[in-house]
Amino acid sequence: MxxxxxxxxxxxxxxxxxxxxxKPVDWDSPKIARNIKKRYAAERRFKIYGLSAIGVALLAxxxxxxxxxxxxxxxxxxxxxxxxxNFDPAEIxxxxxxxxxxxxxxxxxxxxxxxxxxxxxxxxxxxxxRDLYGVVSGGASYDLRExxxxxxxxxxxxxxxxxxxxxxxxxxxxxxxxxxxxEGSRRLNDKEIGWYDALVSDGAVEKKFHSRFxxxxxxxxxxxxxxxGAAVGSFYTLLVTLFLSFPIGVLxxxxxxxxxxxxxxxxxVEVNINNLAAVPSIVFGxxxxxxxxxxxxxxxxxxxxxxxxxxxxxxxxxxIASRAAIKAVPPSIRQxxxxxxxxxxxxxxxHVLPLAMPGILTGTIIGMAQALGETAPLLxxxxxxxxxxxxxxxxxxxxxxxxxxxxxxxxxxRAFVEKTSAAIMVLLxxxxxxxxxxxxxxxxxxxxx
Amino acid sequence: MxxxxxLLAVAALCALSFYFGRQRAVAxxxxxxxxxxxxxxxxxxxxxxxxxLPALLLLLVWHSLQGSIIQAMIISELPAEITGDAGxxxxxxxxxxxxxxxxxxxxxxxxEVIDAGQRLANLQTIANAAMIVVMLSGxxxxxxxxxxxxxxxxxxxxxxxxxxxxxxxxxxxxxILSTVGIxxxxxxxxxxxxxKISPVEFLFGLxxxxxxxxxxxxxxxxxxxxxxxxxxxxxxxxxxxxCVAVPVGLFSAIYMGEYASPKFxxxxxxxxxxxxxxPTVVYxxxxxxxxxxxxxxxxxxxxxxxxSESALAAGLxxxxxxxxxxxxxxxxxxxxxxxxxxxxSYGLGAxxxxxxxxxIFPAALPGIVGAVLLAVSRAIxxxxxxxxxxxxxxxxxxxxxxxxxxVTVQIVTLLVxxxxxxxxxxxxxxxxxxxxxxxxLGLNVFALKVVQKYRExxx
Numbered sequence: 001m002x003x004x005x006x007x008x009x010x011x012x013x014x015x016x017x018x019x020x021x022x023k024p025v026d027w028d029s030p031k032i033a034r035n036i037k038k039r040y041a042a043e044r045r046f047k048i049y050g051l052s053a054i055g056v057a058l059l060a061x062x063x064x065x066x067x068x069x070x071x072x073x074x075x076x077x078x079x080x081x082x083x084x085x086n087f088d089p090a091e092i093x094x095x096x097x098x099x100x101x102x103x104x105x106x107x108x109x110x111x112x113x114x115x116x117x118x119x120x121x122x123x124x125x126x127x128x129x130r131d132l133y134g135v136v137s138g139g140a141s142y143d144l145r146e147x148x149x150x151x152x153x154x155x156x157x158x159x160x161x162x163x164x165x166x167x168x169x170x171x172x173x174x175x176x177x178x179x180x181x182x183e184g185s186r187r188l189n190d191k192e193i194g195w196y197d198a199l200v201s202d203g204a205v206e207k208k209f210h211s212r213f214x215x216x217x218x219x220x221x222x223x224x225x226x227x228x229g230a231a232v233g234s235f236y237t238l239l240v241t242l243f244l245s246f247p248i249g250v251l252x253x254x255x256x257x258x259x260x261x262x263x264x265x266x267x268x269v270e271v272n273i274n275n276l277a278a279v280p281s282i283v284f285g286x287x288x289x290x291x292x293x294x295x296x297x298x299x300x301x302x303x304x305x306x307x308x309x310x311x312x313x314x315x316x317x318x319x320i321a322s323r324a325a326i327k328a329v330p331p332s333i334r335q336x337x338x339x340x341x342x343x344x345x346x347x348x349x350x351h352v353l354p355l356a357m358p359g360i361l362t363g364t365i366i367g368m369a370q371a372l373g374e375t376a377p378l379l380x381x382x383x384x385x386x387x388x389x390x391x392x393x394x395x396x397x398x399x400x401x402x403x404x405x406x407x408x409x410x411x412x413x414r415a416f417v418e419k420t421s422a423a424i425m426v427l428l429x430x431x432x433x434x435x436x437x438x439x440x441x442x443x444x445x446x447x448x449x
Numbered sequence: 450m451x452x453x454x455x456l457l458a459v460a461a462l463c464a465l466s467f468y469f470g471r472q473r474a475v476a477x478x479x480x481x482x483x484x485x486x487x488x489x490x491x492x493x494x495x496x497x498x499x500x501x502l503p504a505l506l507l508l509l510v511w512h513s514l515q516g517s518i519i520q521a522m523i524i525s526e527l528p529a530e531i532t533g534d535a536g537x538x539x540x541x542x543x544x545x546x547x548x549x550x551x552x553x554x555x556x557x558x559x560x561e562v563i564d565a566g567q568r569l570a571n572l573q574t575i576a577n578a579a580m581i582v583v584m585l586s587g588x589x590x591x592x593x594x595x596x597x598x599x600x601x602x603x604x605x606x607x608x609x610x611x612x613x614x615x616x617x618x619x620x621x622x623x624x625i626l627s628t629v630g631i632x633x634x635x636x637x638x639x640x641x642x643x644x645k646i647s648p649v650e651f652l653f654g655l656x657x658x659x660x661x662x663x664x665x666x667x668x669x670x671x672x673x674x675x676x677x678x679x680x681x682x683x684x685x686x687x688x689x690x691x692c693v694a695v696p697v698g699l700f701s702a703i704y705m706g707e708y709a710s711p712k713f714x715x716x717x718x719x720x721x722x723x724x725x726x727x728p729t730v731v732y733x734x735x736x737x738x739x740x741x742x743x744x745x746x747x748x749x750x751x752x753x754x755x756x757s758e759s760a761l762a763a764g765l766x767x768x769x770x771x772x773x774x775x776x777x778x779x780x781x782x783x784x785x786x787x788x789x790x791x792x793x794s795y796g797l798g799a800x801x802x803x804x805x806x807x808x809i810f811p812a813a814l815p816g817i818v819g820a821v822l823l824a825v826s827r828a829i830x831x832x833x834x835x836x837x838x839x840x841x842x843x844x845x846x847x848x849x850x851x852x853x854x855x856v857t858v859q860i861v862t863l864l865v866x867x868x869x870x871x872x873x874x875x876x877x878x879x880x881x882x883x884x885x886x887x888x889x890l891g892l893n894v895f896a897l898k899v900v901q902k903y904r905e906x907x908x
Contacts, residue, residue, distance in 0.1 A: 060772075286635060376861070
């Protein structure tokens, strides 16, 4: 009985299946055609999503580059004002000594002020006078002094001289201050704009290439501030980083790849390297602050401390890249060297390392480029100090390019916006150069075994 | 004598000892190198290592101890009324180091401090001179011992290689040392902090205002150290960043891997990678000066009140920064899905997008989750963008248009400028750092485990 029932069930099931099989899909039916159309539309949509994702990313890159470039290119030029300076002997060298020490102490600021007042004789009010003096930068008197020291014959003459202008005036000339808005809500009042127009109509306002931006250190005055101090600081910091992280990184990579036995020590080292690569950079800053400054009492704000901190951060990058490069050297090279009687150390130093060197160098350059762009850990160890002097060594207080960018970005003066963007362009130029070098090395020396 | 000059001198001494060691080996060989155990260069290296290593080790030890020892000597001779108070002591120490550096003329301090400053300058000169003497005598001792040991039977190569091997092990150990250094320096100061503020208050408190009074007569708030607002702010910005980075990164990885022609790939892939190479301070500037005003102005048009330090601006830009990270990691993961799965799906008539959505993506999901977790950990630890574009005030809000602050912002603001290592304000930065370190470490370990397990599945 049960057999019978199960047989009937089987038959019924078989009939269902045969019904399905016997009714073939009509691939030309409108339903299927619609379905296929829908699926193809989904396919196209999906592709468009992908393409637009890449578009969004590239757009972001473009907007970033454009906003930096358009804000910053004007910083490479600086407004100069031409004034008729009377090199009054009574003011510079009253006794006619010709002694450079006397000339150096003269009040050149006064000469500029007199020249300004001579150009605009109707300015008498004290506040107006102060505004008028703002047309020329406070640093112009130093330029004037240098000029006279170089050429003492100027004393007694009256010459038309181009002087570096103040930052607000520079902003006006570059079009960042709109003369049409309400007087109260702009940095310059109507009188100042009137002086500007008068000077322009004299042909006494000109934009010149701003070489000072590349040669001077930081300053509170935007028109006098330059990136050279920060660039030198970056150089010393990277030098320390390179001298520490390159040998240590390569030796560690050689050990892990060629000599290390598979034991607990090696495993711990590998786990640590992977974790260090992912530790937030600011934590390295805390480490530097605690260990280098509080425990070892190394000098604050010094590139050597920055270099030590960045070296720890760069180490994982160099080790990982070096290991990959060493691994890529085929075992046959090692076997050949060992077969000829070389010791394992000789095999590595004479054969494996030279062959792996292009890869190691590429990784090192990329690590250095990362270190060059790093800011946060350096804030922790005091490299944010306001430093005017160009550092003369790795122990002098210094700042670095990215920190300089951060400091300028925080400054309230409008003129620092373009300086910041320009400094970013310089930093990016260095980064592109380094990464380009890495790509070149890889292309030139890459070997397929 | 400056440090770099000293190092150069040591290097020159090493070169000299190499030369003499080698010469001696050559002389001993009598013209036939096979009389020697090792090559002449090994003998040279042997002597050079014995010249350089003692000097460098002594330099390292000396430099790491000199500061603390001299400071202890100076403090021990200061009068008790200065050493008794921690604030006064640090002030006095500052003036002393200024005087020692010759910049203290304008300082108005007690004569004891001026004396101490001069003593410090003296001690530093003596210490530097003594260090040079110790270093050089270490070198000379090493050279004379090793030079005398040179003989035809000396196993110079084995000796050199043993030293080389130990140097390599020491270099590898630095990775461990720096982790240990991080943990200990964070833990030490954080425990210091928790002895003043209870951990429960720190981890679960709802108010954060660390500005405590520095002097007793100053008017300032009591100081509250509840870190929940910071965690909320960090989370909010991270979520916004992920909302940008995950879809964009994932879809660009899919397009690059599955659809793009090799030519398109060759251009677009490096272009995306540029985004990862831009320094974070540049993103910060971009967020603060371009994106934030843009959002603010457009928000005003729509009638929204967008803060000029909105979480949205910082989060969006951070998302852009992380796009290449997500895209390259998920590209890796998806390219590891075996070809057989793909072929099976195509064989059943699935379109490319159906294959990706129903076969490749589910298969790669654990790896993608790992990649996203790594990206989250990076977003949490990111500093410069939020320092420049996010706010300072600890608002408890999840409104992306308002200003929030993050853990990293607070660490920077607490530690930039004057620091006193006995106030809860400064120490709280280390407690925050510890939390940050533990959270990112946990995320990374977990994410790497997930990715690894996924790799094993398809290997």
